[in-house]
Amino acid sequence: MAHVKAGRADSELEAIGTILRALDGLEGESIQRVLDYVFDRLSIGQGRATALAQAAAVSPSATVSADYRHSHTQLSIRDLKEEKRPESSNQMAALVAYYLSEIAPETERKPSINAADLEKYFKQAGFKLPQKIPQTLPNAAAAGYFDAAGNGLYQLNPVGYNLVVHGLPRGQGGPAPVRKRPAARRKSGRG
Numbered sequence: 001m002a003h004v005k006a007g008r009a010d011s012e013l014e015a016i017g018t019i020l021r022a023l024d025g026l027e028g029e030s031i032q033r034v035l036d037y038v039f040d041r042l043s044i045g046q047g048r049a050t051a052l053a054q055a056a057a058v059s060p061s062a063t064v065s066a067d068y069r070h071s072h073t074q075l076s077i078r079d080l081k082e083e084k085r086p087e088s089s090n091q092m093a094a095l096v097a098y099y100l101s102e103i104a105p106e107t108e109r110k111p112s113i114n115a116a117d118l119e120k121y122f123k124q125a126g127f128k129l130p131q132k133i134p135q136t137l138p139n140a141a142a143a144g145y146f147d148a149a150g151n152g153l154y155q156l157n158p159v160g161y162n163l164v165v166h167g168l169p170r171g172q173g174g175p176a177p178v179r180k181r182p183a184a185r186r187k188s189g190r191g
Helices: 002-023 028-041 046-058 066-072 077-084 089-103 115-125 133-142 158-167
Strands: 146-150 153-156
Touching: 028 077, 077 089, 077 115, 089 115, 089 133, 089 146, 089 153, 089 158, 115 133, 133 146, 133 153, 153 158
Parallel strands: none
Antiparallel strands: 146 153
């Protein structure tokens, strides 16, 4: 029985190696499209597919080098947006800041962002541009996600970080959205 399990494990490791070699040279979004097609073709649910992909990234075969895996699992801003599903420009701004400070390739990383960064990464992510892009960061700061860093730059603060890492997507154990109280009604002078 143990011999059969070992043979199956070897076959699985070989299959994993073949898949990784086939994906060699593709970038994050291209890899995702290929995997989406394969999972659809094999009738594997998307939630299961995501779980499998994440599990493979965390504990892949020992026969595949860590450098190879890391270079081929770079998460794009579009991938992160699809995973976290921000519902507003403020949330998306926090996502962009998180991406640029924590996930982006080393050459793109930065501790603070400006309106030009928002425009660039909203477009890359396929997220609808706000009508007034320069006002988005001050609005997100007013919502509590950023601290002003001067010269039009804003830095993600712990509230914004926690929103992205622990609060998104909504409805998956994240905190409930903050609701504003309705404005008090004014008494009319009639009486």
